[in-house]
Amino acid sequence: MLLAPPFILVLAAAICAFLPSRWRAGLLLAAPAAALMSLLSYSSGEHHMLTALGFELTVVRVDELSRIFGIIFSIAALLAGVFAWHVDDRMQQVATLAYTGAAMGGVLAGDLVTLFLWWEGTALASVFLIWARRTPAAMATGMRYLIIQVTSGVLLLAGLLLHFYYTGSIAFDHLGLANTGTVLILVAFGIKCAFPLLHNWLQDAYPAATITGTVVMSALTTKMAIYALARGYAGTDVLISIGAVMALFPIVFALLEDDLRRVLAYSMNSQLGFMVVGVGIGTDLSLNGTVAHAVCSILYTGLLFMSVGAVMYRTGSARTSELGGLFRAMPLTAVCCLVGAASISAMPLLSGFVSKSMTVSAALYEGHHLVWLSLLLASAAAIAHTGIRVPYVIFFSEARDIEASEAPQHMRWAMLAAAGLCVLIGVIPASLHGLLPYDAEYKSYSLAHVLTQLQMIVFVALAYVLLVRKGLLTNRGVGVIADTDVVYRRWIPRVLPMLVSGLGTAQRAAGLRVESALGGLHRGLVRIASPDAWLAQGWRVGSMMLIVIVVMLAVLIANLF
Amino acid sequence: MKAFLMWVDTPEKLVKCLAIAGAVLVLLDLVIDTYPYVPRNGVPMLYAILGFLGFGIVALMAYVITPILRRPDNYYSAGSLDDESAGPASADRTTGDVK
Numbered sequence: 001m002l003l004a005p006p007f008i009l010v011l012a013a014a015i016c017a018f019l020p021s022r023w024r025a026g027l028l029l030a031a032p033a034a035a036l037m038s039l040l041s042y043s044s045g046e047h048h049m050l051t052a053l054g055f056e057l058t059v060v061r062v063d064e065l066s067r068i069f070g071i072i073f074s075i076a077a078l079l080a081g082v083f084a085w086h087v088d089d090r091m092q093q094v095a096t097l098a099y100t101g102a103a104m105g106g107v108l109a110g111d112l113v114t115l116f117l118w119w120e121g122t123a124l125a126s127v128f129l130i131w132a133r134r135t136p137a138a139m140a141t142g143m144r145y146l147i148i149q150v151t152s153g154v155l156l157l158a159g160l161l162l163h164f165y166y167t168g169s170i171a172f173d174h175l176g177l178a179n180t181g182t183v184l185i186l187v188a189f190g191i192k193c194a195f196p197l198l199h200n201w202l203q204d205a206y207p208a209a210t211i212t213g214t215v216v217m218s219a220l221t222t223k224m225a226i227y228a229l230a231r232g233y234a235g236t237d238v239l240i241s242i243g244a245v246m247a248l249f250p251i252v253f254a255l256l257e258d259d260l261r262r263v264l265a266y267s268m269n270s271q272l273g274f275m276v277v278g279v280g281i282g283t284d285l286s287l288n289g290t291v292a293h294a295v296c297s298i299l300y301t302g303l304l305f306m307s308v309g310a311v312m313y314r315t316g317s318a319r320t321s322e323l324g325g326l327f328r329a330m331p332l333t334a335v336c337c338l339v340g341a342a343s344i345s346a347m348p349l350l351s352g353f354v355s356k357s358m359t360v361s362a363a364l365y366e367g368h369h370l371v372w373l374s375l376l377l378a379s380a381a382a383i384a385h386t387g388i389r390v391p392y393v394i395f396f397s398e399a400r401d402i403e404a405s406e407a408p409q410h411m412r413w414a415m416l417a418a419a420g421l422c423v424l425i426g427v428i429p430a431s432l433h434g435l436l437p438y439d440a441e442y443k444s445y446s447l448a449h450v451l452t453q454l455q456m457i458v459f460v461a462l463a464y465v466l467l468v469r470k471g472l473l474t475n476r477g478v479g480v481i482a483d484t485d486v487v488y489r490r491w492i493p494r495v496l497p498m499l500v501s502g503l504g505t506a507q508r509a510a511g512l513r514v515e516s517a518l519g520g521l522h523r524g525l526v527r528i529a530s531p532d533a534w535l536a537q538g539w540r541v542g543s544m545m546l547i548v549i550v551v552m553l554a555v556l557i558a559n560l561f
Numbered sequence: 562m563k564a565f566l567m568w569v570d571t572p573e574k575l576v577k578c579l580a581i582a583g584a585v586l587v588l589l590d591l592v593i594d595t596y597p598y599v600p601r602n603g604v605p606m607l608y609a610i611l612g613f614l615g616f617g618i619v620a621l622m623a624y625v626i627t628p629i630l631r632r633p634d635n636y637y638s639a640g641s642l643d644d645e646s647a648g649p650a651s652a653d654r655t656t657g658d659v660k
Contacts, residue, residue, distance in 0.1 A: 135643040208642050255623045256630065259643065376608070380616045447593055452608040457588045459612030462579040467617065469572055472624050480643045481630045487635045 001048045001344030004075035005035040005070060005116065006108060009077075009101030013094050013125075024093045028081035031097055033457060035104060036074035039067065046110050052501055056172055058110025064437035065291070069107040069227045072295045073100065073557025075421075076219035083414035084212035085307050095128035096216050101551050105219040106225045108259070112160040112170045112185070119156055119192075122221055127211030130205055140349045141208035148201040149221075152191035159184030175232040186233060191227030193276065194269050197244045200485040201427070202269055203253070207261040211309040214261060218268060218305050221300045221452045226275045226294050235282025240363075243280055244371045247273030247378035254385035258478045260308045260318045260394070264301065267344065267386040270378050271297045278359040278376060281366050284438035291356030291436055296351035296425060303418040307337035310407035310415065313392055321478045334395040336415035346379060346453055347388030350426035353453060354444045363443070376456075383460040484509075521541070583609065 002011060012031035018023050039062070042478040048059035062070075077100040087093060102121030109115040125144060130142035162181030164170050177180040187198075195203045202222070208215050233239060247270050252264035271293065278290030310333045311326060312318040327334045339350065346352040356379060363372040406412070423434045429444040482490075529535045569575050590606050604610070634643040 005596075136640055141642055163625055223590060251619055252626060254624045255620060256627055373611075377613050377615045377619070380612045381619055384616055384620070412582070451586065451589055451593055455583070455590065455606070456608040456612040458579055458583045459609045462576065462583055462615045463613045463617045463620070465576055465579065467620050469576075473620055479631045479633050480636050482632050482636070 005039045006101045006105030008035045013097035016094050021088045032074045061110030080216040085410035092132040099125035103224045106224045112172050120153040130209045134209050145205040152188045156188035177402040189228045203265040206265040207259045215305045223294050240282030241270035243273045243276030251381040284440035286362030288436040288440050292355035296355040300340045306415050310411045314404040320393040321394040324396045325327045325399040326374045328458045329404040329497045331480035338389045338421045340417040341387045341391045345383040351422040354429045
């Protein structure tokens with residue numbers, strides 16, 4: 001069992017902690033490669049069953065769906081390892097291996113308890129990729145990230161316990177919205193997969209992590225959640241609407257943001273929306289589309305994060321307001337960035353063209369016309385906010401006075417390899433289609449598809465250029481764009497102290513009033529009932545009798561009614 | 562190809578190229594059935610319209626929304642991520658990460 005893919009990586013992480021610098025960098029390449037080998041050696045089926053805490057656990061379940069995610073995770077980790085060859089930071093390197101292992105364990109988990117353990121594992125390991133920046137802001141961001149990720153894990157635990165209570169099963173197969181437990185599990189998956197309103201940790205954390213950390217983070221957490229959705233909630237209608245909103249809402253933010261890594265985080269959020277729609281539709285074609293798009297998105301988003309990271313490595317900035325005209329200084333990075341950008345734009349001969357249209361077509365075939373239009377609009381916008389804007393502002397816009405040189409050799413290799421895979425999938429779609437889990441006939445290259453996609457790209461480019469010329473798309477001042485995190489980062493921290501201090505004041509005022517009222521009562525009682533006061537004086541029998549008679553009369557009269 | 566790329570050196574020429582390419586693609590749209598898998602005919606040139614108008618409207622929306630959503634860098638707290646000064650001087654080339 002120690003040779004199962006997740007354990008190879010976790011073991012490597014443990015060993016990594018005690019190795020010298022270059023050995024650690026080497027292990028970052030060797031461990032994902034070994035995990036990939038190990039994964040490919042498994043036959044389909046359930047492996048490594050064990051009983052713990054009274055549960056029957058299935059530690060490794062390999063089938064068509066989990067296998068392709070495991071493969072792409074190890075490839076992504078390998079590429080990220082090449083990209084991070086220069087890193088000499090024990091914390092980051094150990095965290096990267098442990099994080100990859102946890103994500104791998106998550107997609108191979110055959111039951112919900114095992115899934116939960118790995119689910120929390122990804123949260124705990126990945127937060128160190130943010131903390132490795134070692135700045136106060138990164139510490140704070142990491143803490144927010146951890147709280148949200150752990151909340152997702154806690155919801156998963158609560159959900160699985162309820163599900164177990166209702167059904168007596170912890171199997172991680174199709175769940176659907178069958179009971180309260182599975183609803184909670186869906187919310188847990190939704191947090192990790194950045195559903196609208198649950199999304200903000202993504203845009204908060206990814207720009208805060210280290211250059212190399214963001215590359216590996218972008219590949220794993222959200223795609224593990226997409227896998228979990230595809231496994232548990234295929235064909236759940238509500239996901240179609242959620243996915244459509246998710247594809248659309250990040251557009252405006254991606255167009256406005258100044259920090260390019262945040263632009264990419266929004267862009268990725270929108271791409272995740274396509275995958276969620278695919279899961280919601282739940283046909284063989286749409287699920288294949290989800291998986292294919294997850295694979296392609298890991299590659300081209302990783303590539304884009306790498307090229308922006310390389311620029312950041314050389315210039316110290318990933319801000320549109322501080323970059324420009326770097327094409328001459330970093331030509332190869334620029335070309336790789338263009339390949340990634342063209343891939344997300346679904347340019348023919350590149351990976352996005354092959355994968356994106358599967359989900360979009362499935363929405364049309366199943367009659368979800370509004371969703372289909374939303375996805376088309378989101379594709380059009382992706383061409384602009386990532387496909388054109390990201391390479392344009394870094395490499396081709398007005399040159400600024402920046403000293404920079406080409407990315408280091410290992411970064412160039414990593415970017416070239418990722419770009420090569422994007423081209424490979426684009427030119428030979430069968431290389432990806434052969435790995436997809438379901439049987440669905442889909443022809444990527446048809447005259448109609450190429451024509452319509454080229455139309456879209458050319459017209460978006462035209463609109464973009466015209467808008468930039470009119471000054472309607474230029475950066476209007478820098479600064480953060482308020483998103484939903486304004487609620488928990490600004491409003492609650494502002495309102496809560498006011499509320500608390502207000503309540504405190506009110507409580508003190510009320511206390512004083514009660515005290516004075518009680519004091520008055522006490523003084524009154526003292527006045528009439530103290531030993532030498534009026535009530536305590538010696539009373540005559542006659543007047544006592546009179547009082548008794550008056551009281552008895554009052555009782556009698558009260559009884560009449 | 563290189564000569565062509567060198568020729569496109571002003572925005573005007575770029576717009577001209579894109580407009581010509583767009584016109585060709587739209588003409589092709591009239592000849593080729595762009596909805597081969599759906600029984601009834603769809604909107605012609607839908608992708609061109611969505612690309613140009615759809616994106617244009619979204620971009621203008623973004624233009625209008627910007628002043629409402631834009632906040633200063635230290636909006637959340639002084640020393641938050643966006644407020645942390647980056648820049649060439651702060652990049653540590655040995656560990657490769659921005660301090």
